[in-house]
Structures are given as structure tokens and as C-alpha cells.
Amino acid sequence: MSDLLKSYRFREERQADWQRLDLILTKAENGGVKKLSDEQMLALPRLYRQAVSSLSVARSISLDQNVINYLESLCTRSYFFVYGARTTLGERMMMFLRQDWPAAVSQSVLATLLAAFFFFGGWALAFFLCLQDMEWYWTFHGQNFMEGRNPDATVEYLRSTIYVNEDEIGDGQLTAFSSFLFNNNAQIALFAFALGFAFGIPTAWLLVYNGVMIGSMYAVFWDKGLGYEFTGWLMIHGVTELYAIVLSGAAGFIIGGAVAFPGGRTRLASARAAGQKAATIAMGCVVMLIVAAILEGFGRQLINSDEIRYAVAGSTLIFWLGYFYIPRKAPDA
Amino acid sequence: MSAAPPVKPVDTSRRPGLSMEAAVQRRARLAEEMRVSKMVRRLVTPEGAAIQLRLGSASERAGAFLIDIAIQWAIVIATFVGLGMVIGAMSPGSANVAFAFWLVFFFFVRNFYYIFFEIGQRAATPGKRVLGLRVAARDGGRLTANSVLARNFIREIEIGLPFQFALMGGDQFGAWMGLFGLLWSGVFLLFPIFNKDKMRVGDLIAGTWVIKAPKAKLMQDITSAAARPETGSRFAFTTAQTDAYGIHELHVLEDVLRQSTPEIKAQVASRIRAKINWTRTEGETDLAFLEAYYAALRRRLEQRILLGDRKTDKYDVR
Numbered sequence: 001m002s003d004l005l006k007s008y009r010f011r012e013e014r015q016a017d018w019q020r021l022d023l024i025l026t027k028a029e030n031g032g033v034k035k036l037s038d039e040q041m042l043a044l045p046r047l048y049r050q051a052v053s054s055l056s057v058a059r060s061i062s063l064d065q066n067v068i069n070y071l072e073s074l075c076t077r078s079y080f081f082v083y084g085a086r087t088t089l090g091e092r093m094m095m096f097l098r099q100d101w102p103a104a105v106s107q108s109v110l111a112t113l114l115a116a117f118f119f120f121g122g123w124a125l126a127f128f129l130c131l132q133d134m135e136w137y138w139t140f141h142g143q144n145f146m147e148g149r150n151p152d153a154t155v156e157y158l159r160s161t162i163y164v165n166e167d168e169i170g171d172g173q174l175t176a177f178s179s180f181l182f183n184n185n186a187q188i189a190l191f192a193f194a195l196g197f198a199f200g201i202p203t204a205w206l207l208v209y210n211g212v213m214i215g216s217m218y219a220v221f222w223d224k225g226l227g228y229e230f231t232g233w234l235m236i237h238g239v240t241e242l243y244a245i246v247l248s249g250a251a252g253f254i255i256g257g258a259v260a261f262p263g264g265r266t267r268l269a270s271a272r273a274a275g276q277k278a279a280t281i282a283m284g285c286v287v288m289l290i291v292a293a294i295l296e297g298f299g300r301q302l303i304n305s306d307e308i309r310y311a312v313a314g315s316t317l318i319f320w321l322g323y324f325y326i327p328r329k330a331p332d333a
Numbered sequence: 334m335s336a337a338p339p340v341k342p343v344d345t346s347r348r349p350g351l352s353m354e355a356a357v358q359r360r361a362r363l364a365e366e367m368r369v370s371k372m373v374r375r376l377v378t379p380e381g382a383a384i385q386l387r388l389g390s391a392s393e394r395a396g397a398f399l400i401d402i403a404i405q406w407a408i409v410i411a412t413f414v415g416l417g418m419v420i421g422a423m424s425p426g427s428a429n430v431a432f433a434f435w436l437v438f439f440f441f442v443r444n445f446y447y448i449f450f451e452i453g454q455r456a457a458t459p460g461k462r463v464l465g466l467r468v469a470a471r472d473g474g475r476l477t478a479n480s481v482l483a484r485n486f487i488r489e490i491e492i493g494l495p496f497q498f499a500l501m502g503g504d505q506f507g508a509w510m511g512l513f514g515l516l517w518s519g520v521f522l523l524f525p526i527f528n529k530d531k532m533r534v535g536d537l538i539a540g541t542w543v544i545k546a547p548k549a550k551l552m553q554d555i556t557s558a559a560a561r562p563e564t565g566s567r568f569a570f571t572t573a574q575t576d577a578y579g580i581h582e583l584h585v586l587e588d589v590l591r592q593s594t595p596e597i598k599a600q601v602a603s604r605i606r607a608k609i610n611w612t613r614t615e616g617e618t619d620l621a622f623l624e625a626y627y628a629a630l631r632r633r634l635e636q637r638i639l640l641g642d643r644k645t646d647k648y649d650v651r
Contacts, residue, residue, distance in 0.1 A: 004556070005556050005628065005631060005632050005635065006635065007631070007635055008554050008556050008557065011554060015551065018551065019551065022551075028454065029454060029455055032454060033454075049380055052378060052380050052382040052384075053380075053382065055382065055384070056382050056383070060638070061635060061638065061639065062635070063580060063583055063584075063631050063634055063635055063638070064554060064555075064587070064631070065584050065587050065588075066549075066551070066552050066587070066591070067551070067554070069549045070549045070550065070551045072384070072385060072549070073546065073547060073548060073549040074549075075378075075382070075384050076384055076386065076544075076546050077546065077548070079376070079378055079384055080456070080467070080469065080546075081454075083378075083379075083474070083475060084454065084456075084475060084476070089452065092452070092478050096478070100479070178433070179432075179433035179434070179436040179437050180433075180436055182436075182437060182440070183436050183437070183439070183440045186440055186444075187440070187444075187489075190444060190486050190489050191489050191490070191493070193486055193487075193489075194486055194487045194488075194489040194490040194494075195490055195494075197487065197490065197521075197534055197538065198490075255538060268537065268540075271537055271538050272471075272537075272538065272539065272540035274538075275480075275483040275487075275537075275538030275539050275540065276477065276479040276480060276483060276539070276540070277479075278483065278538075279479050279480075279482040279483030279486055279538075279539070280479050280482065282482070282486050283482050283486075286444075297433075
């Protein structure tokens with residue numbers, strides 16, 4: 001047995017390069033691409049190609065399990081590194097804000113209209129039912145008194161919930177309340193997106209339900225002649241918040257539609273394409289709800305003039321519509 | 334990507350010289366190999382080379398998830414306790430603001446923990462990293478940020494929904510609704526068990542899957558120890574002796590040499606000696622014998638492979 005095995009010689013000649021690649025990968029995985037020197041960056045593609053070809057040769061000539069497992073793992077790792085994403089988190093965020101998000105929203109006008117139909121349908125239904133007979137309010141809300149904003153309250157009390165006295169604010173309670181609402185709404189938005197997978201039916205139900213909740217409350221104020229003031233109170237942040245809820249519903253419908261009616265593609269491919277777009281919209285909803293919470297926590301409680309409230313509501317609406325639907329030049333790749 | 338061709342078990346039960354017990358064992362081994370090969374997917378790189386990816390099993394995924402959940406809870410509880418201690422020293426106003434920020438933080442831990450880690454270079458949460466798992470795009474392409482978002486937002490119906498229904502109770506009607514909802518949402522929770530790619534609903538929507546990509550270490554080649562001149566002259570095996578075993582036995586022997594105790598090595602050595610009629614010479618250690626036989630067997634089997642003849646195991650007599 002004086003001469004060496006062919007497979008052993010094969011390994012002897014190449015293992016230094018394999019280990020060098022291993023070292024570079026470990027460094028990159030632990031500290032990111034920036035840790036690598038120029039020389040290492042230049043060596044990487046060559047070492048990667050060599051490892052891949054070593055693997056296919058080793059599979060056919062070597063019976064050393066350890067070598068094959070090692071190369072298999074090395075090639076997998078380097079494949080994911082070489083063909084992996086190279087952008088930083090900041091770049092991805094900018095890309096999301098400047099391009100991906102508005103593009104995803106403006107491509108889904110139909111789904112948005114459908115979601116708006118369900119939401120405002122629920123709203124209108126509850127509103128007109130309650131105006132005819134206030135007993136409906138209790139049917140919708142059960143025994144939840146909504147901080148006394150119910151049909152039994154006096155006009156003065158209802159008016160007092162819309163405006164904030166100077167001496168009441170400043171305890172930070174408003175901030176706590178709006179962050180609680182943000183949590184709640186953002187969770188509902190993500191839920192509406194996720195439920196879309198069940199062909200969008202639960203999403204539709206969730207939209208109608210939220211519409212009914214707000215519509216019935218609206219009826220209470222309208223009935224007492226406070227419709228104009230309540231709209232200002234609701235819409236200063238509501239434009240952003242309700243828009244976000246409608247968009248999250250739209251994201252759910254996109255997925256539901258893609259799963260139920262895949263068209264010419266396979267169901268998997270269709271779900272996949274829709275999922276990417278819908279997830280972008282859902283992520284955007286979280287951003288919108290953060291904006292809404294800020295408007296709610298500060299704007300609504302500090303601004304007590306109806307005119308300014310309407311002005312803020314109007315300008316947020318114009319801002320969102322412009323941001324989403326004004327066509328923009330595709331950025332140079 | 335397509336499934337790797339499954340290993341076809343060869344019916345050898347009626348071969349001469351194969352006992353009932355051995356046949357049962359062999360069949361069990363082939364069935365196990367077949368089961369493992371069902372979890373392997375081939376990925377052809379742009380260079381034209383095939384890489385074999387092994388999918389993470391449902392139990393590995395569940396294990397990783399439990400670790401991640403534990404970490405999330407640890408973060409939430411630790412920050413909450415920390416907040417509780419700091420809040421005593423604050424005015425009511427700033428305490429409320431601090432609590433408000435904690436609530437938002439809670440939301441982000443709950444929903445963005447997975448996204449934060451999976452969007453990174455390793456495409457794996459700490460739990461997945463511990464178990465050697467990572468997320469990959471199903472078409473072998475780049476794992477996009479949108480995919481990571483999609484697969485993690487869907488988690489809400491896979492975990493959150495069954496959990497909410499399980500907590501739903503109240504009157505008779507509510508309990509029945511809860512049970513019905515639990516069954517319905519259980520479909521989402523148990524989805525990975527019922528498809529061959531072990532995809533969650535989130536994976537399906539995002540076009541991803543979770544693969545097992547553990548780090549392996551390159552160890553010494555065993556034949557390098559056997560290549561020393563003094564061992565070469567001592568151990569000269571005949572062709573008949575090196576034809577006694579096949580590739581499966583070679584791999585078992587490699588495992589024995591790499592990781593088992595001296596007692597097991599001694600047992601294996603005496604069984605091989607009996608099988609190939611090797612008489613033990615003066616001063617011959619078990620380890621040296623096993624290493625030399627491993628080298629000789631591998632040489633013989635590799636030679637046969639070059640001629641297109643894979644002897645899969647010792648029953649494979651051609």
C-alpha cells in the first residue's frame with residue numbers, strides 16, 4: 001500500500017482552497033460582507049466555483065462520507081452567500097418606501113375598492129339601521145359601553161369626548177392609549193392580511209365587522225346632531241387609519257383571489273406572486289398605522305378646532321393618494 | 334427543482350446466504366434511506382452543478398419555533414420587569430409614555446423578531462440557527478425581503494388563530510364555536526405535516542422553504558494513517574477479502590473509526606477478521622487493522638466505481 005488512493009490525492013490537492021473558502025464564509029456570516037478584504041472578495045467566486053466542481057467530482061470518485069458531507073455543506077453555504085441578497089437593511093427600507101410599497105398599492109386598485117366596499121358597506125348598514133332604531137346599537141356592541149359613548153349619553157357628554165380641555169392633557173395617558181390602539185389596529189391589519197389565505201372570506205367579515213363598529217358609533221353622534229364635529233374628531237387620524245385597514249383587507253383579498261382563482265398559473269406559483277405583493281402592502285399598513293397613532297396621540301388631542309382637524313384630515317388624504325397613485329419614474333437600476 | 338430519485342429497495346429476501354433476520358434489517362435500512370431521500374431536493378446552480386438540499390423536518394421546525402418563542406418571551410418579560418422597576422421612580426406622566434413605548438416595542442417583538450433575523454445574511458432566527466436550519470427561496474433564487482415579510486405575517490393565522498380559538502369559551506354556543514374554530518384553524522397549524530415539502534402556509538404564500546444546512550467539519554482522511562509504509566507491508570488483503578463488503582459497510586466502518594469507543598472498535602475488528610478469515614499477527618492492534626482494512630476496502634470499491642460498478646452493500650453480489 002505504498003501509493004495513495006486517488007480520492008485521497010484529489011482531496012490533498014484541493015483541501016487548502018476549501019478551507020480558505022470556509023474561512024471567508026465564516027467571516028462573512030459572522031460580520032457581514034464589509035469584514036472581507038478586497039483580496040478575499042476577489043478570491044471568493046473562484047473558490048466557490050472550484051468547490052462546486054470538487055463536489056461533483058468527489059461524488060463520483062470518493063467514498064469518504066466526511067469529504068462529501070463537508071463539500072455539500074460548503075457549497076450550500078457559499079451558494080447562498082454568492083447568490084444571496086447583498087443590500088443592507090437601510091437600502092431595502094428606502095427601496096420599500098420609494099418604490100415597492102406605492103407600486104404594490106397602485107397595482108391593486110380593484111382589491112382596494114372591494115375592501116372599501118365591504119368596510120363602508122358595514123359602516124352604512126350599521127349607520128342606517130341605528131338611525132332607524134337605536135336598539136341596534138346594543139345588538140352590535142353588546143354590553144360594551146365604549147366609555148359612555150352610547151345612545152343613552154347626553155349631548156353635553158358626547159361633546160366633551162370630542163374635545164379635550166387644556167388642563168386634562170399632559171399626563172401621558174393619551175400616548176399610552178394611542179399606542180394601545182396602534183397595537184390593536186396593527187394586529188387587526190396583519191390578521192386581515194393573513195386571513196386572506198382562506199379565500200378572503202374571513203377578511204371580508206373582519207372588514208364588515210369593523211365598519212359596523214364605527215358606523216353604529218357614528219349614528220349615535222349623528223343622532224344627537226354632532227355629526228360634523230365627530231367627523232372631524234374621527235378623521236384627523238381616521239383617514240390614515242381606515243385607509244390602512246382597507247389596504248390590509250385588500251392585501252388579504254389579493255392572496256385569497258390568487259389561491260381561489262390561480263388563472264393560467266399553478267396554484268402555488270399564483271399564491272407566491274400574490275403573497276409578495278400583498279406582504280408589501282401589509283408592511284405598509286403597519287407604517288401607516290404608526291403615522292395614524294402619532295396623529296391620534298398628539299394631533300387630535302392638541303387640536304380642538306374643527307376647521308384645522310378637517311384641514312389635517314384632507315391633507316393626509318391628498319398625501320396618501322398622491323403618494324400611492326401618482327405615477328413615478330422608474331428609478332435607474 | 335425536482336425530488337431526488339428515491340433509492341429502490343432491491344428484493345433480496347430470496348438470495349442464497351441471506352438469513353431472515355439480515356433480510357429484515359436490510360429492508361428496514363433501505364426503507365429508512367428511502368424516507369431520508371424523500372426529504373432531499375436537488376438545486377442546480379447556475380454553474381450547472383447540483384447541490385443537494387435537505388428539507389428541515391416538521392419536528393426540527395417545531396423545535397426551532399419553541400426556542401424562538403422562549404427568546405421572545407424572555408425579551409418581553411425582561412423588558413417588562415425592567416420597566417416596572419424604572420417606572421416607580423417616574424412621574425405618572427412619563428410612566429405612561431414609557432409604558433406606551435413598551436407596548437409598541439411588544440408589537441415589534443411579536444411581529445418583527447423573525448423578520449429581523451431572516452432578512453439578514455444567515456436567513457435564520459436564533460432558534461433555526463441552533464438546529465442548523467435556514468430559509469431559502471423555493472426556486473433557488475434570491476430570498477427577497479418581501480418573501481420574508483409574507484412568510485412571517487402569515488404566522489398570525491397559523492399560531493395566533495388556533496390560540497385565540499382555544500382560549501374562546503363562555504357559554505355553550507361560544508364553546509362550540511371555539512371548538513369549530515380550533516378545528517378549522519388547526520388546518521393551518523398542521524399544514525406542514527401534510528405536504529411533502531414541509532411548507533407552512535407562510536412558506537407557500539412566500540415561495541420559500543426551510544432547509545437543513547448544518548456546518549460540517551473537514552476531518553483527517555483515515556487512509557492517510559493507513560498509508561504509512563510499515564502498515565502497508567503488514568496488511569496485504571486479497572481481492573476476495575476486499576470484496577466481502579460494500580459501500581454501506583464502508584460508511585459504517587468510517588463512522589466507527591471516527592467516533593466510537595475502543596470496545597466497539599475491538600468488536601467490529603473481530604467480526605471483520607472472522608468474516609474475511611484474517612489471522613491476527615503478532616503485535617497487531619485493532620485500530621491499525623481497521624484503518625488498513627478501511628483503506629483497502631475503499632481502494633477496491635473506488636476502483637469498481639470508476640468502472641461503473643457500485644457495490645451498495647455486502648449482499649450486492651454481482
